[in-house]
């Protein structure tokens with residue numbers, strides 16, 4: 454604590470600010486969630502990421518990219534993190550408790566934003582592991598439902614317990630009067646597990662290729678005319694899913710040139 458106060462990041466105009474940990478929830482021994490105070494000056498678009506960190510030895514902070522999981526209207530900032538036992542940041546970050554201080558970068562950025570897609574009817578968000586985080590933000594943003602008639606979020610993890618954060622969030626959205634009105638019945642969550650028994654077993658790439666995803670949801674197969682997609686997962690998962698979309702005739706978009714799908718690899722803390 455004294456170390457952080459001594460380095461006083463708030464004093465630097467470009468450097469990170471020091472924010473208070475408000476809440477911490479551990480899901481599994483590989484995954485946890487935390488929320489931080491949000492400076493009034495911190496603006497971001499739902500789906501973007503920002504640098505998060507802790508002061509390191511020699512006074513140099515250890516910073517890693519994290520997708521903001523809370524929506525842009527929320528007064529606090531929420532993040533999901535994996536726990537890497539010998540990870541320079543997450544080995545320490547996993548021990549934070551309410552009242553501790555965490556460093557927050559000043560420049561949120563990223564391509565998993567609604568502005569990087571051309572208009573469409575159905576929005577897919579394909580995620581694995583902590584790749585669900587940017588979608589946790591976007592599925593609570595009113596603009597998502599203003600722009601799309603249907604929003605389908607897929608989340609795949611190794612074990613069923615790792616799916617708790619997406620399932621709990623969607624249940625919360627459905628039960629919350631304000632959020633459920635905003636979502637207006639347009640949101641669907643499709644969860645799958647690869648290494649444990651679950652309602653649906655298998656990688657999302659296989660479930661797209663063999664058509665099971667579309668059969669289960671009762672929707673047509675991927676169509677670049679009507680569908681838009683966002684992908685967030687490991688490097689291999691984003692590349693493999695991207696290939697399936699390109700084979701179906703989709704073009705990749707960016708902030709500068711919006712198109713039919715966008716990707717971001719999930720960050721390892």
Ligand code: A2P
Nearest residue numbers: 581582609610611647656657658687689690693
């Ligand atoms: P699998 O168990 O078959 O490796 P991780 O925890 O390693 O980040 O993986 C999260 C999920 O992403 C796992 O269910 C994993 O499946 C899946 N996954 C890993 N690589 C790919 C890929 N290339 N395409 C689709 N899914 C993948």
